[in-house]
Amino acid sequence: MALELFCHQAEHNKVYATYLDMLKIQVEGIHEFDDIPFLPIEFFKSHQVVTGSWKPEAVFHSSGTSSNVVSKHQVKELSVYRNSFISGFRVAYGAPEGYIILCLLPNYADNPNSSLIYMTDELIKLSGQELSGYYLNQDDDLHKALKAGLKSDKKVLLLGVSYALLDLAERRDLPDMEKVIVMETGGMKGNRKEMVKEELHGALKSGFGVGEIHSEYGMSELLSQAYSKGDGIFTCPPWMRVAARDVNDPLKQIGLGRSGGLNIIDLANVHSCAFIATQDLGKVYADGSFELLGRYDHSDIRGCNLLLAEG
Template sequence: MISTSDIFSIASKKEFEKITLKVFRHQYEHNAVYRQFCTLLKKNPSNVKRIIDIPFLPIQFFKSNRIVSNTNSDEKIFTSSGTTGMITSKHHVTDLKVYETSFRQAFSLFYGNMEDYCILALLPSYLEREGSSLIYMAQDLIEGSQHPDSGFYLNEYKQLIKKIIELDEAGQNVLLLGVTYALLDLIEMHSFSLKNTLIMETGGMKGKRKEMIREELHALLCKGFGVKAIHSEYGMTELLSQAYSLGNGIFECPPWMDILIRDTEDALSPIGYNRTGGINVIDLANVNSCSFIATQDLGKKYENQTFEVLGRFDNSDIRGCNLMVQ
C-alpha cells in the first residue's frame, strides 16, 4: 500500500526514486489499462528498475478509458475543456483529499501562506463549464485566503479593475490568477502600475485570440500590469499536481512531481538536458490513477531540474505514442 503521507514528505532525489518505483509497481498491479499498455511494451516490475525504464501512458487514454488504480468509486470526475463535438479527457478522482493536499502544499511551497493574499480569479472559460480541476483548486485557495475580497470574476472587468487598484494601493498582497486571453482583455481596458500584485497566467487563448509566443505575451502583460514578471501555472485535467513559474517561463516542480523529456521521433526514448522534446510527467499525487503521463506538450529540461514549455505537438507529429489509443 502506498502512503500519501510518504508522497508528500519526499525530501530527496533518492526518496523520490524509491517511491516512484513503488508507485509504478502498484499501478502495474492495480491499473488494468496501464498494465495492458506496459505489457504491449514488454515492461513489467521485473525489468523496470530505474525511473528511466518506466513507460509513460499517452495522455489521450484519458479520453477513452477510466484510468484508476483502485476499486473505489469516483468522488469527482474532472473534465478537460474542448470545442463542441470534441472528445474531452476525464480524470476519475477517487480521493479528493490527495488533490487538496497536493495543491495546498505546492502553493505554500512556492508562495507561502495563502492567508497572506487576496486571491482574485479571472477564469471565464473555466467558470462557464462543469468539471474544471482549476476551478476546484481556485475555489479552495480563495476560501483558504479568508480575505473578504477574494473571489471569482466572469465578465465583470470594470469591477475587477477597480478592486485590483483599490487593494494594490492599500498595500494588500494580491494574486490575480487569470486565463491568458482574459488578462489581455483586462490590460486593453486599463493600464496598471501595480506594486503588490502577482499576475499568474494559466491556460491559453481558448480559441478567443491568436496564440502568441511566451516572450511576446509576457512582455505585453508586464507592460500592461506594470509588473516585472509574469507567473505561470503548469497543470492539466489529467494531473493532480502543478508546476509553477515565478517568471521568464521557467517552471519548477514540487518534490512529488518531475518532468522527463522524450524524443519527438521515438516516444519511448528519453533525451537529455537542454534539448527540445515531448514532456513526460511523473505526478505521484496521481497514485490512484496514473502517475506516468506522456503529454502533448513540447518542452526542454535544464540541469538544475527546471523546465520550459515551448508549445504543443501537432497530432500528426506524435510518433510511437499511439499503441492502444482508441
C-alpha cells in the same frame, strides 16, 4: 517511492498494464527511474485510467469544444488533490492566507468539472479575504478590488486565462500594478489570436507595468502544478518530476537541456496513473526546472493506436 508506485500501478491499473504488455515491458526488469514507461495522455480521452476499482468522488474534464473528445480524470479522493495543490502553492508562494486572489476565470458553479476552477475556488476560500473571488467580465468590480487590495497589507494575486488578462491589460485606467503578481494559466479559447509565450508575456508586462509574468502549469490529467515566476522557467513541488523524451523514439529519454516531449511523474496521481507522457514540448534542466516550447498533436506513440482502437 516512484518505482514502488510504478510496480503497483503496473499490476492494478488495467489500462497501464495493457499498454506495458503491448510494449512487451517486463515490469520486474524496471529498476531505474529512467526506465519507467510513461502512459500517453490520450488514453484519458478513451479509457478510465484508474488503479484498482472504486467510485470516483469527482471527474475532472479537460477544456475543449463540443466537437472535441475531452479527457476525463477519475479522482477517487478530492482530499488528495486538495493536499497537493495547497501544499504546492505553499511551496511556491507561501500561505494562501497571505493573499487577495482575484480570478479572471469562470466561476465554480459554471465549471464544476474543471480541476483549475476547483483549485482556485479552494484557494479563494483559504485566503479568507472578502475581496478574493471571480471577476471575469466584471471590469468595474475588478478595478475597485485591485485598488482596495493594493491598499491592504496582503499580497495581490491576479490569476486568469490569457485572453482575459490581455483584455484587462489594454485598459488605460488601471491602478499602479507594479506590486501585483500577475499569473496566466494559458488559453485564448478562440477569443483572440494565438500568441507565443514571449509575445504574450511581453504584451502583459507592458500593459500592466510589471517586471515578470507568472505562469501556472497544470492539466486535468494531473493532480499537481508547476509554477513559473518569470522567464518561462517552471519549478515543480517535491512530489512532481519532469523529464524529456525523444520525439522520434518516445520510449527513450534524452539529456538535459535538449528539446523533447515532456514526461511527468506526479505522485499525487496515486489512484490513476502517475507516469504521463504529455503532448507538450520542452527542455528540462539540471535543477529539475523545465521550459515549455509548444505542443505537438497527432503523436503516434508505440502501442497507443492499438490500445485506443480497443477502447
